[in-house]
Amino acid sequence: MTYKVTEDGNIxxxxxxxxxxxxxxxxxxxIIMPLIEAKKEVHINLKEVQYMDSSGISVLIxxxxxxxxxxxxxxxxxxxxxxxxxxxxxxxxxxxNLD
Amino acid sequence: MSISNxxxxxxxxxxxxxxxxxxxxxxxxxxREVFERIEINQDLKDELVLAIAxxxxxxxxxxxxxxxxxxxxxxIKISLSKDNELEIGFFDKxxxxxxxxxxxxxxxxxxxxxxxxxxxxxxxxxxxxxEGEKPWINHLILTKKL
Numbered sequence: 001m002t003y004k005v006t007e008d009g010n011i012x013x014x015x016x017x018x019x020x021x022x023x024x025x026x027x028x029x030x031i032i033m034p035l036i037e038a039k040k041e042v043h044i045n046l047k048e049v050q051y052m053d054s055s056g057i058s059v060l061i062x063x064x065x066x067x068x069x070x071x072x073x074x075x076x077x078x079x080x081x082x083x084x085x086x087x088x089x090x091x092x093x094x095x096x097n098l099d
Numbered sequence: 100m101s102i103s104n105x106x107x108x109x110x111x112x113x114x115x116x117x118x119x120x121x122x123x124x125x126x127x128x129x130x131r132e133v134f135e136r137i138e139i140n141q142d143l144k145d146e147l148v149l150a151i152a153x154x155x156x157x158x159x160x161x162x163x164x165x166x167x168x169x170x171x172x173x174x175i176k177i178s179l180s181k182d183n184e185l186e187i188g189f190f191d192k193x194x195x196x197x198x199x200x201x202x203x204x205x206x207x208x209x210x211x212x213x214x215x216x217x218x219x220x221x222x223x224x225x226x227x228x229x230e231g232e233k234p235w236i237n238h239l240i241l242t243k244k245l
Contacts (some may be wrong), residue, residue, distance in 0.1 A: 054217075055215075058212050062211045065209075088194055090217070
């Protein structure tokens, strides 16, 4: 997994690339959580994520819940077909903020 | 359901992997290689790869919980019978799995974790744990009629 972060005012956009599994979840959290803790609105762009497993979904849930706790939000952007399928399999399409 | 050791299987591929999270990528590559030889649609291939990777992840996370830097290997066997019954066997030497405790969380209780087993059960027709034959401790069998 590789990533890039861009800033636009209070919005931080994280562009993730590659496959997100148990091996990279800690790295993903290290990227996402400090931005949420800084009360940024975090956009996670998933266009280039070709694979995500339950560990990756857990990171999305944790990020969403942390953002709610901090009074901000996480929005998932340009979700790839394969990731959307896993989100729907987990019945999270009504819970997470999808754009 | 039969434990696949049938010479008449259309496909029977076995590979072992070191039990750690870095191996999960190799598990997916192996699964994709095998499924390239089976005429099923890409969506189903992706689902099967996910189920296999989740089961392998469960071995790393649960059977080897608290055991880091092990050199132990897990073995994965993918076989397809002539009547298109897909069987995926997982063998490991970790802590014995208590079948009764292998449950996914309530899917409506939104929290991180506990989804891997749910995905496996959604994708596969049957999930069966057996005691492994020596040298294995655990033997998980996933099956699906293709």
